[in-house]
Amino acid sequence: MKARLHTDWRAIPDSARGTVAALGNFDGVHLGHAHLVHALQAARPGRDLAVVTFEPHPRELFRPQDPPFRLTLEQERFAALAALGVQHVFQIRFDHEFSAMSAEDFVTRVLHESLGLKHVACGLDFAFGHRRRGNVDFLAERTRALDMGLTVVPPLSDGLGPYSSTRIRRLLQDGYPERAAEELGRPWSIRGVVQHGDKRGRLLGFPTANIPLGRHLEPARGVYAVSVRLADGTVHPGVANIGRRPTINDGQESRLEVHLLGFAGDLYGQSLSVALHTLLRAERRFDGLDALKAQIARDSEQAAAYLSSRLPGAGASRT
Known part of the structure; x- marks a missing residue:
């Protein structure tokens, strides 16, 4: 199945509902992100695999004065996710209106009602909702109440610590693309x-x-x-x-x-x-x-x- 990109969370076709989705910004789509996607796939192998991500990156909205920092823009990120076997990418427009949405509404209105997700996966530090008031404990409570599954995935690490977009940015800025x-x-x-x-x-x-x-x-x-x-x-x-x-x-x-x-x-x-x-x-x-x-x-x-x-x-x- 060819991967599909969905950019309006309010108008998801029935054919894209009922998936299982990994949550995050996925800048770079590095090995840590792949680990999250594969953990979700292993937890719910019978469902179509999806990702819920945001565009622009929240940091671009809240700190526009910062120098450009993106590892992957929309097209490159979508291609990298598709290469991991992701079948649906729900790319939510992150603007001031969406940033004001409560953590409760994000789980109930977006993930449950609009996307119809059956199971979600995230990292230990995933935060969401207005002023990032939603965390993994809150997500566990709300998904349980809505009969949605949840997999919290520990970070993939090596001898230097967890893989991260920040670490990769530093390597590129220091001249180590290999x-x-x-x-x-x-x-x-x-x-x-x-x-x-x-x-x-x-x-x-x-x-x-x-x-x-x-x-x-x-x-x-x-x-x-x-x-x-x-x-x-x-x-x-x-x-x-x-x-x-x-x-x-x-x-x-x-x-x-x-x-x-x-x-x-x-x-x-x-x-x-x-x-x-x-x-x-x-x-x-x-x-x-x-x-x-x-x-x-x-x-x-x-x-x-x-x-x-x-x-x-x-x-x-x-x-």
Whole structure:
């Protein structure tokens, strides 16, 4: 069954009711989130598997002045959840009106009456409702009264402690995408639409697809070996720069610029998913465009060598 996305909790079709659902923000959809979903599936194997999540992330609503921090936006999160076997994603719009809903109404009106859930699962620290007044004890009491099942799942941990989105953000900001990938269960990706840039990459002999970081977390600035999934499902090796391009005195906000190795084609307007594999070097300033061009050539060779053994069949369809 293909996963389905539902964005209006007040208008859920009958075919999507009666599921069992994991509750949370699921930013990153990391191994800890997968552990929660699998625990729910094991508890109620006979029911369709669902997730209840929120968009935007509550922190984006309450602290809009914070720098962007998201690991996954809607499309990437949905794809990651679908890959876990989730059949329904109930994505609730988190606005000021919804944030004022009481914990009681969230359980009764949303989970029970509107979604028709038969069983829910959450982590030990799950909090919900106005001013986060609902907790696991409250959820246990209310689900019992409504004849809904509940599974509270302890966090998945390793020697450093519980897996968490916060921990993965720190790894990416410190320049360790390989370690972040181990905790995500896949390389971290930035998905976005290719926009027109200033064509400097083309003039240097290395045309790039320019993708704004937008609400994504900004990882460590520098040059990365990447793989790029196009809209047609094909995956291509590439080299990407994330930063402010100090050599040309750009001075603008950070952006992602990716050069697809051995690729020729028009990518403007396409939605790409760019997966970071390793940080090749930190961002730095060069003495002129010739020095920059020579370094980009070296970066491209290094990226190709790194990816050659890690992306078998890159350039062919890998849906």
